[in-house]
Amino acid sequence: xxxxxxxxxxxxxxxxxxxxxxxxxxxxxxxxxxxxxxxxxxxxxxxxxxxxxxxxxxxxxxxxxxxxxxxxxxxxxxxxxxxxxxxxxxxxxxxxxxxxxxxxxxxxxxxxxxxxxxxxxxxxxxxxxxxxxxxxxxxxxxxxxxxxxxxxxxxxxxxxxxxxxxxxxxxx
Numbered sequence: 001x002x003x004x005x006x007x008x009x010x011x012x013x014x015x016x017x018x019x020x021x022x023x024x025x026x027x028x029x030x031x032x033x034x035x036x037x038x039x040x041x042x043x044x045x046x047x048x049x050x051x052x053x054x055x056x057x058x059x060x061x062x063x064x065x066x067x068x069x070x071x072x073x074x075x076x077x078x079x080x081x082x083x084x085x086x087x088x089x090x091x092x093x094x095x096x097x098x099x100x101x102x103x104x105x106x107x108x109x110x111x112x113x114x115x116x117x118x119x120x121x122x123x124x125x126x127x128x129x130x131x132x133x134x135x136x137x138x139x140x141x142x143x144x145x146x147x148x149x150x151x152x153x154x155x156x157x158x159x160x161x162x163x164x165x166x167x168x169x170x171x172x
Contacts, residue, residue, distance in 0.1 A: 027057040029151065030075065030087075036122035036131075037073070037087060040163060041150070053152035054160070056145035066146065068093045068118050073147035073160055076120070079135045087147060088131050089165060092119035101125060102133040116140050123165040 032041045032052045042052055056075050060066035068074075068090055078084040092098035097110050098119045113119050117137040132138060149159050 024058065025062040026059055027055060027145065027148075029053050030056050030085075030145075030147075032087065034127070036124050036127045037089070038124045038127075040073070040089075040123045040160075040165060041087075052150055052156065055148045055151050057148045058145045060146060061143065066143075068140065068143075070096070071162065071164060073163070074118075074120065074143050075145040075147060076138060076142045077144060078130070079138065079142060080130070082142075085144065086130060088120035088122055090118045091121040091132070094118070098132075100133045111137070113137055118143075 030053070032054055035042060041054065070090055070093060072090045073087060074090060075085055075087050078086050091101075092111075092113045094113055094115050094117060096113045096119070098113060099110050101121055102125070111119065114137055117139055119132045120138050121131045121133065147160055149161075150156050
């Protein structure tokens with residue numbers, strides 16, 4: 001009887017380690033919350049009922065093969081609270097001169113993006129979404145994943161790798 005229990009426990013623990021490894025090194029499904037990336041993600045007035053699911057790839061980061069590109073949507077640890085994750089679009093990479101879109105911290109003075117950093121901004125200019133306008137340049141070490149595609153709802157499935165910020169009406 002004890003041998004059977006140990007056998008089941010070994011498979012259970014092994015499966016848990018496999019799931020953890022996939023989540024940490026390959027990727028995961030994440031729920032998009034809030035309006036900051038609307039209308040690209042979570043568009044429309046029925047936002048409380050529409051929480052899109054996206055595939056976040058971690059593979060390029062695991063292999064140290066990720067080169068940030070302007071337009072990429074990334075998931076990162078908040079510089080203000082490392083336990084929280086945020087999702088924003090890269091608006092500037094190392095060497096770019098970026099003019100902040102909001103007058104939160106930088107008062108619209110141009111900013112030169114330092115080596116090893118990116119400038120991230122929300123797609124929705126009408127939100128108070130926390131981005132580089134508030135906390136400055138984001139160190140690449142805080143980036144945990146690259147948003148590759150919308151996977152739910154089915155009607156909105158699409159590749160986001162080369163997406164651009166959408167213009168137009170956003171949910172209120």
